[in-house]
Structure formats: structure tokens, C-alpha cells
């Protein structure tokens with residue numbers, strides 16, 4: 632279990648982590664999501680005692696990291712896969728870690744086998760690909776057989792096979808009852824891996840929810856419509872109590888699964904439709920919406936189309 636209470640980190644004027652309170656529980660994969668610069672790495676560094684909180688507190692199994700005896704056997708972390716002495720072999724790198732942390736030597740061969748690096752164990756780490764480096768970093772995290780694991784963007788730069796492998800590894804570690812805390816800026820990746828989600832933006836907590844609830848609340852379905860008789864169509868839909876939203880580029884959107892009803896109304900009133908497509912918003916979109924106000928650097932590719940609405944009960948883009 633990892634417990635954060637009011638955890639805050641300032642760098643001068645910059646608040647990197649802002650009053651975070653949440654717990655990471657055992658037996659499940661908890662995804663830690665946020666756009667670039669949201670404060671994920673800073674939070675993880677504070678969990679490991681590498682950065683001091685400006686305020687608040689973070690505990691690993693009830694104690695501060697620095698007070699843990701043999702910390703590698705309690706919590707294993709992959710923060711920066713490049714933090715390896717390149718002149719050492721994978722085996723030697725892990726052996727040094729094991730010897731300086733009271734971990735039995737046999738664990739080195741075991742974790743090399745787990746991450747699939749046995750064949751290259753005697754090769755120098757500086758010749759490793761990004762994927763091999765990630766695997767070596769994960770091997771180091773697993774070395775002390777800890778009950779808590781923390782991975783910062785572990786799939787960065789990996790090929791599909793590597794991504795698949797990491798996904799399964801995390802699930803199996805959680806299934807063994809371990810606490811697994813993994814950061815990502817990709818919702819689509821987390822949707823396939825995490826049971827629980829903690830979302831932050833500009834250091835602040837935006838969501839702390841089960842993946843199932845997040846999907847239930849955010850995987851909205853809607854219908855996209857295009858018509859050369861747009862005004863007439865708007866009138867007809869309005870009369871039928873259907874709420875319509877401007878979707879930009881001449882398209883309209885209606886919440887829910889109403890394609891059938893809209894098609895019938897269009898047919899009854901002889902309105903030409905160029906498009907009538909039922910759609911499902913992706914979780915990536917839901918995540919972008921949730922964090923939209925909290926992104927540090929926006930790439931402006933054009934004017935933001937301000938949503939307009941017609942009809943009953945439109946409450947704005949939520």
C-alpha cells in the first residue's frame with residue numbers, strides 16, 4: 632500500500648504536485664495518468680524519498696521510504712531506464728544491486744529470466760536497445776521480490792511485443808497480490824492494463840476511480856449527422872425534443888443511441904442526410920477532456936470551435 636496525504640512539491644513559484652491525497656492498493660494495477668508535466672514523475676520520486684515534499688506526507692506500507700529496512704525488498708521501481716552504468720553487463724549491474732541491498736545472488740538469474748534477458752546477460756548494457764534497457768530496469772525493480780512495484784512510463788519506446796509483455800507482467804504481478812502503480816500519459820494503454828485510475832493535471836487530483844466506472848461514465852455514444860437541409864433538420868429534431876450540438880465543419884451531434892429515430896424523422900419529413908453515423912467516444916478523448924484545462928503546453932493548430940447548442944436541455948460540453 633502507498634498512501635499520499637496532502638502531498639505537495641514546489642520548485643520556486645512552480646507547484647509541480649499540489650495537495651495530492653490518494654492510496655494505491657494491493658492486488659490491482661493502478662494507472663497514474665496525466666498529460667506531460669502533470670507531476671507524475673515528481674510524485675513517484677517523492678514516494679521513493681528522492682525528492683522532499685514541500686508539504687504533506689507519503690508512506691510505503693505505513694512508513695516513510697527512508698525508514699524502510701532493505702527498501703528493495705519492499706518496493707521496486709523503474710523510474711529512468713537509462714540510469715544504468717553502461718560499462719557493466721546486465722548480470723553485473725543486477726549483481727551489484729543485489730549485493731548492496733541484501734538480496735540473495737540467485738535472484739539475479741531469476742529476474743533476468745523473468746524479463747527475457749538471460750541470453751544477453753553478459754553483454755554490456757550500453758549496447759542495449761531501448762526495449763532491452765526497459766527490461767533491465769524492470770529486472771532491477773523485481774530483484775528484491777518486493778510486494779510493491781512502481782513503473783514510470785514503462786512502455787515508452789517499446790515495440791508492440793514489448794508493450795504486450797509489460798501489460799501481462801503487470802497484471803500477473805497484481806494477481807499475485809502485489810501493489811502495482813504505473814504511470815502513463817496514454818489513456819488507451821491504461822484502459823488495457825489498469826483496474827483503477829488516478830488522474831492528475833498540473834499537479835492536482837482530477838480523478839480517483841475504478842477503470843470500470845471511468846469507462847461507464849466516459850465512453851459516451853453519440854450520433855454524427857450531416858445534412859444539406861440543416862436548418863429544417865434542426866427544427867424537426869427540436870420539435871421531437873432531441874438535443875443537438877454543433878460539432879464543427881458543418882456536422883451536428885446528438886448524444887445517445889438515437890440514429891434510428893433521427894433517420895425515421897428525416898424520412899418522414901423528406902430531409903436529405905449526407906451522414907448519419909452512430910459513434911463511440913474513445914477513452915482517450917474522455918481523458919483529454921478531463922485534463923484539457925490542466926495541460927501545460929497546448930499545440931494550437933486552429934481556432935477552437937466553440938460548441939453551440941440547439942434544442943432542449945443542452946448543458947454544454949461536459
Ligand SMILES: Nc1ncnc2c1ncn2[C@@H]1O[C@H](COP(=O)(O)OP(=O)(O)OP(=O)(O)O)[C@@H](O)[C@H]1O
Pocket residue numbers: 642645646647665666667668669670671672673674816927
Ligand atoms: N527539478 C525541477 N526543477 C524545476 N521544475 C521541475 C523540476 N522537476 C520537475 N519540474 C516541473 O514540475 C512539473 C511536473 O514535472 P514531472 O516531470 O513530475 O511531470 P510528469 O507528469 O512526470 O511529466 P512527463 O509525462 O512529461 O514525464 C513540470 O512543470 C516540470 O517542469
